[in-house]
Amino acid sequence: MSESASSTSTPLVVNRPLTAASRRDFLRALGVGSAVVLMPSMFAACSSDATGITRGSNAAVTLDLSTDVGVLNYAYALEQLEAAFYEAALKNIISGCSATELHALLQIGQHEIVHREFLKAALGSSAIPALQVDFSSIDLTKRDSVLQAAKTFEDTGVAAYNGAGRLLHSAAYLVLAGKIVSVEARHAATIRDLLNPKSMDFAGDDVIDANGLDRALAPSAVLPLVAPFIVTPISA
Amino acid sequence: MTNNTVLGGIDPEIADRLLTRRDALRQGASTSSKVAVGLALASVPVALAALAKDAFAADALPQNIVDVLNFALTLEYLESSFYNAAVGTSGLIPDSDLAVFHQIQKHENEHVAFLEGVLGAAAVPKPSFDFTAGGMFADVFGNYETFKAVSQAFEDTGVRAYKGQAANLISQPDILTAALQIHSVEARHAAEVRRLRGLDGWINAKIGNLPAAVNAAVYGPGNPPADFPAEDNIVQAGINLMSLTHYGVDPLSAAFDEPLDKATVLAIAGPFIKS
Numbered sequence: 001m002s003e004s005a006s007s008t009s010t011p012l013v014v015n016r017p018l019t020a021a022s023r024r025d026f027l028r029a030l031g032v033g034s035a036v037v038l039m040p041s042m043f044a045a046c047s048s049d050a051t052g053i054t055r056g057s058n059a060a061v062t063l064d065l066s067t068d069v070g071v072l073n074y075a076y077a078l079e080q081l082e083a084a085f086y087e088a089a090l091k092n093i094i095s096g097c098s099a100t101e102l103h104a105l106l107q108i109g110q111h112e113i114v115h116r117e118f119l120k121a122a123l124g125s126s127a128i129p130a131l132q133v134d135f136s137s138i139d140l141t142k143r144d145s146v147l148q149a150a151k152t153f154e155d156t157g158v159a160a161y162n163g164a165g166r167l168l169h170s171a172a173y174l175v176l177a178g179k180i181v182s183v184e185a186r187h188a189a190t191i192r193d194l195l196n197p198k199s200m201d202f203a204g205d206d207v208i209d210a211n212g213l214d215r216a217l218a219p220s221a222v223l224p225l226v227a228p229f230i231v232t233p234i235s236a
Numbered sequence: 237m238t239n240n241t242v243l244g245g246i247d248p249e250i251a252d253r254l255l256t257r258r259d260a261l262r263q264g265a266s267t268s269s270k271v272a273v274g275l276a277l278a279s280v281p282v283a284l285a286a287l288a289k290d291a292f293a294a295d296a297l298p299q300n301i302v303d304v305l306n307f308a309l310t311l312e313y314l315e316s317s318f319y320n321a322a323v324g325t326s327g328l329i330p331d332s333d334l335a336v337f338h339q340i341q342k343h344e345n346e347h348v349a350f351l352e353g354v355l356g357a358a359a360v361p362k363p364s365f366d367f368t369a370g371g372m373f374a375d376v377f378g379n380y381e382t383f384k385a386v387s388q389a390f391e392d393t394g395v396r397a398y399k400g401q402a403a404n405l406i407s408q409p410d411i412l413t414a415a416l417q418i419h420s421v422e423a424r425h426a427a428e429v430r431r432l433r434g435l436d437g438w439i440n441a442k443i444g445n446l447p448a449a450v451n452a453a454v455y456g457p458g459n460p461p462a463d464f465p466a467e468d469n470i471v472q473a474g475i476n477l478m479s480l481t482h483y484g485v486d487p488l489s490a491a492f493d494e495p496l497d498k499a500t501v502l503a504i505a506g507p508f509i510k511s
């Protein structure tokens with residue numbers, strides 16, 4: 001990628017098979033593992049193991065979606081899920097992944113972590129706790145299953161933000177959500193293009209309707225979709 | 237081509253015509269546009285069909301909403317006309333990439349039909365376009381690389397344009413939702429075209445590999461910059477993202493796309509719009 005040279009954030013240039021050393025670089029760039037993390041508390045609440053199960057709060061969470069704080073916490077829950085997925089996946093040797101694909105997964109994972117940490121900081125004391133996630137149903141060691149899961153998470157994220165925009169009362173928060181959702185859409189298109197290059201799938205007819213509209217799902221439709229991956233009970 | 241030309245903007249009279257429905261009302265709804273509305277209505281979702289019907293019958297939508305939708309329609313006219321011409325140009329798009337641009341073309345035409353359906357008689361007429369932008373992209377339909385560059389400029393600007401209007405639609409939840417649904421489709425398009433050009437699908441800092449003046453306009457700040465920052469912005473809601481992670485500017489800025497105001501969008505689109 002022509003952008004790698006200008007990147008200040010991903011010191012590694014991924015043009016070789018992943019070795020143990022380069023894998024450590026990946027983890028460092030993602031901010032997981034033992035490397036440089038300026039906020040040690042960032043991952044302390046959700047240390048992960050090889051099974052992909054993250055230990056976080058297991059106390060039930062109730063979102064009041066009639067308030068903007070509730071809607072932002074809904075977004076925070078989804079970003080926690082997405083970020084945790086990429087953290088868990090990139091801790092494995094993902095067999096079959098090309099360097100280009102790993103680089104894309106790494107960058108997407110970074111974006112999701114930024115979203116999560118931003119929402120956590122913006123919500124402050126109103127933030128819901130770290131969620132306990134469970135990716136044991138996904139084979140995080142194989143390229144196809146990781147990319148398929150990433151596609152599902154990204155498409156669901158797009159539909160969730162599109163459906164939640166109307167719940168926000170504050171124009172400023174609406175714009176903030178808008179700033180995030182288009183990035184989720186870029187992720188979705190990218191993952192879909194990795195799975196089926198240069199096809200119509202980046203914006204396939206399975207997600208875009210006959211009016212050229214992407215999906216918009218209400219929280220009541222999204223929460224059951226993500227429930228299999230979140231141990232912490234969430235209701236809204 | 238100078239920065240002036242790119243940013244010089246759109247003729248005020250053209251802008252006025254594009255952004256108001258005076259012309260459309262003066263001309264009245266022609267039979268053909270009534271038919272078009274009828275066809276479009278057949279496929280719009282129920283909630284919006286009701287809105288569109290009201291708009292058609294009685295100008296039910298507030299003027300500021302109509303203005304936003306006509307602004308969106310103008311951009312969709314630009315995109316749909318662009319892809320219709322490109323796909324119709326033999327030898328321009330290699331067979332390997334045709335499926336991508338057929339899909340984008342389809343969506344942009346669907347967006348036009350959809351917005352025309354919602355606006356009814358209030359829809360602005362389609363302008364005529366110069367996709368060479370006065371010669372800046374002289375070989376836009378003769379050189380695939382030039383075509384993709386213009387495509388990327390349109391798509392990334394389209395994402396910013398819809399985002400910049402979201403707050404203006406907050407009083408109309410159904411229309412807001414539809415606009416968001418178009419917005420994310422434009423973002424998917426932008427990501428795909430960027431990848432076809434060897435870039436990441438997201439916008440690291442202001443990287444777009446477009447001609448310098450165009451790149452600066454498409455990824456630069458709007459007006460006021462505090463509300464419409466450049467794409468390399470890393471401060472969100474007063475929080476410097478660098479304080480949250482050790483990441484650099486590329487992922488921090490790429491994690492958030494930035495909105496653009498209408499006037500700045502029209503300044504970018506202006507050189508492509510003839511009348």
